[in-house]
Amino acid sequence: MSWKLDKTRPICPQICEQICVRIANGEFKPNERLMSVREVAVTAGVNPNTVQKSFEQLDAKGIIYSVRGSGWFVSAETVTAKDEVDQLVRSKTADYFDQMNALGMDNSEIKQYVKEWNTNE
Amino acid sequence: MSELLRCENLTKNYGRITALNNVSLVIPRGKIIGLLGPNGSGKTTLIKILNGLLTPTEGSLTIDGFKPGVETKSRVSYLPDSSYLNSWMTVEQIVNMFVDFYPDFRPELAYKMLKNLDIDPSVKLKTLSKGNKEKVCLILVMSRNAQLYVLDEPIAGVDPATRDYIISTIINNYNPDASVLLSTHLISDIEQILDEVIFINKGVVELHKTVDEIREENGMSVDELFREVFRW
Known part of the structure; x- marks a missing residue:
């Protein structure tokens, strides 16, 4: 399992996001056991305390849950994880529009580019 | 979170030069902390005081409630900035020496790490390259079951792949x-595994924060912030 971490952003939310993405896209299935804190720490090359904090935040949102003595599991309900990803997509889209605006494009021009890019695919 | 190390108003003068100026710090248990600062900022002085190799001019320092001395030496595993091992000894002899010295030493862990890094325990230390000698020193230090590991520049002389191995060793341990x-200058390689960073400059603690706080507040990595704070 690989983790892509941006060095200019806090690590904790990035771990949360990437777990949500994997739940939303079905890579991690409902009620499936997650990797342990230590496994995530080692594979991502990050501090175990940070991973623990990420897991606790996901737990608070009902995205994952812990079972005493056997680790962390994906919640049966994946709606919240999908919502998180949706929010992420929306904020990335906003970023994209900002960048294109900075290049002098107005919103209708940007939409045209997106449309053409799609058809070129 | 229980407290492991406390230093209060620590000052160290070398003659007229002040190496540490009124440093107060608390380090809790269960943390990985980076001590960062430019050359000559006082990092090694602080590390030497907490290992009992130097005595402070003023102020106090305790580890698990004890002043540096016999009790703290059984709790602190220290990797100095230069090797002190006898180069005519074989790696295996050195491992045995550590077994004799430290009741918390785990030889099976040391041999496992030596094997992973492809170091033959039967060779003499002097036949190893600089990088491989450093690996042996670090393996010995990490093989103790200590309460505080103090690593002075642990990754400076090794290749990037070995750096990754060392970092995963620290996480696994x-x-x-x-x-x-x-303490290190190679911040970008190591910042992801740190809980907290301490910036020290001219003997003064300039900043003591978590890595995520720094990234959140400044929108930049610890490495970038360091370059900005200590720009010439």
Whole structure:
């Protein structure tokens, strides 16, 4: 399992996001056991305390849950994880529009580019 | 979170030069902490005081409630900035020496790491390259089951792949009762595994924050912030 971490952003939310993405896209299935804190720490090359904090935040949102003595599991309900990803997509889209605006494009021009890019695919 | 190390108003003068100026710090258990600062900022002085190799001019320092001395030496595993091992000894002889010296030494762990890094325990230390000697020193230090690991420049002389191995060794060896204090210049390689960073400059603690706080507040990595704070 690989983790892509941006060095200019806090690590904790990035771990949360990437777990949500994997739940939303079905890579991690409902009620499936997650990797342990230590496994995530080692594979991502990050501090175990940070991973623990990420897991606790996901737990608070009902995205994952812990079972005493056997680790962390994906919640049966994946709606919240999908919502998180949706929010992420929306904020990335906003970023994209900002960048294109900075290049002098107005919103209708940007939409045209997106449309053409799609058809070129 | 229980406290492992406390230093209060620590000052160290070398003649008229002040190496540490009124440093106060608390380090809890279960943390990996980076001690960062430019050359000559006082990092090694602080590390030497907490190992009992130097005595402070003023102020106090305790580890698990004890002043540096016999009790703290059984709790602190120290990697100095230069090797002190006898180069005519074989790696295996040195491992045996550590077994004799430290009741908390885990030889099976040392041999496992030596094997992973492809170092033959039957060779003499002097036949190893600089990087491989450093690996042996670090393996010995990490093989103790200590409460505080103090690593002075642990990754400076080794290749990037070995750096990754060392970093994963530190993570794998993580224990909620123990802390790791490490000094380094190679911040970008190591910042992801740190809980907290301490910036020290001219003997003064300039900043003591978590890595995520720094990234959140400044929108930049610890490495970038360091370059900005200590720009010439």
